[in-house]
Amino acid sequence: MTDSRPVSPTLATTAVVLVFLVSLLAGLGVVRYQSDQQVRQRQLAAIDMARFHINSLQVQLERNLSSAYALAALIRQGQGEIRDFEQVAGQLLPFYPSVRALALSPGGIVTQTYPLAGNEGSIGLNQFTHPAQRAEALLARDARRLTLTGPVELAQGGTGLIGRLPVFLGEDEGRFWGFVSVVIILSELLEQAELGSPELRGYRVQLWRTLPEDTGGGRQLIAGVDGERLEDAITEPLTLPNGTWYLSLSPPAGWRDTGALAGQLLLAVLFSGLLTFLAALLVRTRRQARELERQVRARTAEISDARNRLAATLAALPDRLFELDEAGHCLPGGQQGEPEPQAAGAIRRALAEAGRQGHSRGHQYVVHQDGREYWFEISLSRRQGSEPGFVLLSRDISERKRAEQEVQSLAQRYHSLIAASNTGAWEYDSRTGELLCSDEYFSMLGRDRADYRRRRGNNLAGIWSELLHPQDREQAERNFTDYLARDEDTLYENQFRMRHADGSWVWILSRGRTLRDAEGRASSLTVGTHIDISQQIRDREQIHFLAHYDPLTNLPNRSLLMDRTRQAIQLARREQGQLALLFLDLDRFKSINDSLGHKVGDKLLIQVAERLRRLCRQQDTLSRFGGDEFILVLPQTTPPGVAHFAQRLLAEMAEPYHIKGHDIRVSVSLGIALYPEDGRQFSELYQHADIAMYQAKAAGRNSYRFFTAEMQERYSRMLALENGLREAVARDQLSLVYQPQYSLAEQRLIGFEALLRWQHPELGPVSPAEFIPIAEQSGVIVPLGEWVLARALEQQAEWHRQGLPPVPVGVNVSAVQFRHPGWCERLADLLGKAGMAAGGLELELTESVIMDNPQQAIAVMDSLVRLGVRLALDDFGTGYSSLSYLKRFRLSRLKIDQSFVRDLLRDEEDRTIVRTIISLARNLGLDTVAEGVETREQLELLQRLGCDQAQGYYLGRPLPAEQATALLRQAG
Structure with missing residues (x-):
């Protein structure tokens, strides 16, 4: 039973107001949350950007300031003098692109500067008395560390930074000598740090610092927009030798998008208003429903008796019979009672019709009873006689009506199914040539069926002439005509394109069947459906594209390349012609990918593909074979033509690429094979x-x-060596020899360097210079290096068991081995199995190993030092080591490469380099080891230069384990 109590107006109003307030507060909360999230995302993005540029600026500053440490090392070595200052400075300056000048200031007075041109005004300047430099000079001297002044207006023009490194001499470094000054051009430094990159142009940027209290304090703007401190800015610090710089970023319009916020607030208010309107409408509807319910109950009571009489009448006769007078009133005394009130309208219409023509049929009415519908159809005829009137017959046609409704429902479901499946139905009459189409048929073409029919008619030829694609029309018409001509009960199927109302083309799959009678004779009607298969066609084309083309460059992939090459070879074979296959690989692409990111690397590959495509002819095939490798197939060519093409290609590839503010130069290496001389298959x-x-x-x-x-012979040898390396350990073909290392001051044995040797059963002894690069390229270097470490540690353990004096053994480590995951843990396991202290093992690393990724290298080196392992930097001077990183590497020794020792007696530049390395190592607290010492004269000169240790054939050749044991026993 429903609740008939009226709704209180006051309660309804309160509910509506409450809905408005709750929905408004919820909407405002959502808007505030979304706005805060957007602000947080923008600030996080700006923080990441600021940290990137801060790190870049710090790296550039440390790199350029490291030149001061190099000059200071030379001053200490020369006890306050640098011979050939201009030559030394000229050699250093190219390594520091932002450094404009280097200067020496003994006692704080500038006496030498390089270059002198443009800097003559600085000669003789006393930094302790100069008003603008006195405070900073005193701060640098008293702090005994490098300080950075600036930005300042430079005497030679422009704005720059001045790095002052105080130099102290004497054994305890207690005597102040003066300053080494480095002048850095601020604009070039900021450009290298990319502070003007496009990604920062959407922000207000300030690079600033807080001046030291000794120099007056305060806030100094270094670069960026002028004005006061940026409001609501994110700020990242940059730690420098004399303080901290800060990079502040702030959007001009603030972090919050006020326009979007206003729009969201308006939406929240509108949403609250809509909910309030719906709540008010619900209250009103409920009131009306209660009033209607009251009226229904009253009306139901009035017709209750009539319903009972009608039920009895319906139960008695399937067809009910009534007698009516001339006025249409039911005569009393009949067994059927009176017709239902619902039949009154139908009876009036029937009486009017019977009054005109004597009878009436087909008038219907419906009676609702027990939740069901009962349909009746009345027939009425005039009765003649003494009492004229009418006879009325009422027949129950409910079952027939339900059957009709079921047929109509089935038809509606069929049309709904057609609409939902994006399928259009059509019917063609071959006698008239008319094509009748459903609404869905035209909807998938973006057209209105009624409007099209009114303008164009239903003629098949006209519809196809206007809507079918010109390239598909002839074939579609022929297929349909052929189908109609066949006297077979088969399925018609065709595929073609039709024009959409927006001008595009829609792929259609058309299917149909000719209607036939019970005896199989064909009628003139053919019915069918149209299905939009455009997406299926696009998917199939995309699958075909992905199967045959590279998705990044849109060039043919390996599969399509091989197919086209086979076709080109067949054509060249028939025409007895030539064909060239060019294998192209980008030089040092990995370093670009690692330093600038994969997005820049992908854009570089796309531009490389575009340049190559422009160089190719129509009959040529260009393919991206994988990674940074491309293959070109040039049919109908000759060796001179290929050489000319290769020269053009190298010149085109050498031009710079402009990607995201970077000017990138990348060269390529080309390998060329000719058909049929170099091969007859791909x-x-x-x-x-x-x-x-x-x-x-x-x-x-x-x-x-x-x-x-x-080349084939060299390749075959390389392949044989690679295969042999994989089995060399198991077949006991490897061995270690130990080259002694001596202290130059004490003339005593201080250690060995373990060197790997390989005796190939067929090729004989193979040089490490030949098989080590092969091992690194093939990945065999990891197990090979582990074997070397294990054998070296086992030998140390054997010397310990024999009671021999402990000496460290150095083992070379490759870049692949150094970067291999879990290498430090594996080394700890080897030390544990050998039962040896880690202090007896020295790992020798090359500059290329640690400078490829300095931050990662520092982390690995820290882990090794925590194990107790000693670290040496091998072949120092042949690579490029940043001094700012060198002081952070936890090294024990620097090994001077033998290329500098070989010409030490004849080459002044080599002597200068060796002298500089020794001085630098001493200032960093490291020992120096000279490699490749082969003569007494070299040894004596190294002693005079201050080198600590040496190794080489003059001191001792690499020895097998037994001879090394004897030498160690003799030294003990």
Whole structure:
């Protein structure tokens, strides 16, 4: 039973107001939350950007300021003097692109500067008395560390930074000598740090610092927008030798998007208003429903008796009979009672019709009873006689009505199914040539069926002439005509494109069947459906594209390349012509990818593909074979033509690429194989071009090489060595020899360097210079390096068991081994198995190993030092080590490469480099080891230069374990 109590107006109003307030507060809360999240995301993005540029600026500053430490080392070595200052400074300056000048100031007075041109005015300047420099000079001297002044207006023009490094001499470094000054151009420094990059142009940027209290304090703007401190800015610090710089970023319009916020607030208010309107409408509807319910109850009571009489009448006769007088009133005394009130309208219409023509049929009415519908159809006829009137017959047609409704419902469901499946129905009459189409048929073409029919009619030829694609029309018409001509009960199927109302083309799958009678004779009607298969066609085309093309560059991939190459080879074979396959690899692409990111690397590959595409002819095939490798197939060409093409290609590739504010230069290495001389199948041509490409790289890159038989021999040897390396450990072909290392001051044995040797059963002794690069490229270097470490530690353990004096053993570590995950943990396991202290093991690292990723290298080196392992920097001076990083590496020794020792007696530059390395190592608290000492004269000169230790054939050749044991026993 429903609740008939009226709704209180006051209660209804209160509920509506409450709905408005709750929905408004909820909407405002959501808007505030979303706005705060957007602000937080923008601030996090700005923080990441600021940290990137701060780190870049710090790296550039430390790199340029490290030049001061190099000069200071030379001053200490020369006890306050630098011979050939201009030559030394001239050699240093190119390594520091932002440094404009280097100066020496003994006692604080500038006496020498390089370059002198443009800096003459600074000669003789006393930094302790100069008003603008006195405070900073005193601060640098008293703090005994490098300080950074600026920005300042430079005497030679422009704005720059001045780095002052105080130099102290004497054994205890207690005597102040003066300053080494480095002048850095601020604009170039900021440009290298990319503070003007496009990604910062959407912000107000300030680079500033807080001046030291000794120099007056206060806030100094270094670069960026002028004015007061930025409001609501994010700020990241940059720690420098004399303080901290700060980078502040702030959007001009603030972090919060006020326009979007206003729009969201308006939406929240509108949403609250809509909920309030719905609540008020619900209250009103409920009132009306209660009033209607009251009226229904009253009306139901009035017709209750009539309903009972009607039920009895319906139960008695299937067809009920009534007698009516001339006025249409039911005569009393009949067994059927009176007709239902619902029949009154139908009876009046029937009486009017019977009054005109004597009878009436087909008038219907409905009676609702027990939740169901009962349909009746009345027939009425005039009765003649003494008492004229009418006879009325009422027949129950409910079952027939329900059947009709079921048929109509089925039809509606069919049309709904057609609409939901994006399928259009059509019917063609071959006698008239008319094509009747459903609404869905035209909807999938973006058209209105009624409007199109009114303007164009239903003629099949006209519809196809206007809507079918010109390229598909002839075939579609022929297929349909052929189907109609066949006297077979088969399915018609066709596929074509039709014009959409917006001008695009829609792919249609048309299916149909000719209607036939019970005896199988064909009628003139053919019915069918149209299905939009455009997405299926696009998906199929996309699958085909992904199967045959590279998605990044849209060039043919390996599968399509091989197919096209086979076709080109077949054509060349028939025409007895030539064909060239070029294997192209970008030089040092990995360093670009690692330093600038994969997005820049991808854009570089796209631009490389575009340049190559412009160089190719229509009959040529260009493919991205994988990574940074491309293959070009040039049919109908000759060796001179290929060489000319290769030269053009190298010149085109050498032009700079402009990507995201970076000017990138990248060269390529080309390997060329010719058909039929170098191979008659794709696999042979590809393999030989690959070999030639590696020869081009070995020759210095940025060049091309034709495949030759000699290359094949070298490749076969390299392949044999690679395969042999994989089994060398198991077959006991490897051994270690130990080269002694001596202290130059004490003339005593201080350690060994373990060197790997390989005796190949067929090729004989193989040089490490040949098989180590192969091991690194193939990945064999990891187990190979582990074997070397294990054997060296086992030998140390054996010396310990024999009671021999402990000496450290140095083991070379490759870049692949150093970066291998879990290497430090594996080294700890090897130390534990050998039962040796980590202090007896020294790992020798090259500059390329640690400078490829300095931050990662520092983390690994810290882990090794925590184990107790000693670290040495091998071949120092042949690579590029930043002094700012060198002082952070936890090294024990620097090893001077033998290339500097070899010409030490004849080459003044080599002597200067060795002298500088020794001085630098001493200032950093490191020992120096000279490699490749082969003569007494070299040894004596190294002693005079202050070198600590040495090794080489003059001191001792690499020894097998037994001879090294004897030497160690003799030294003990």
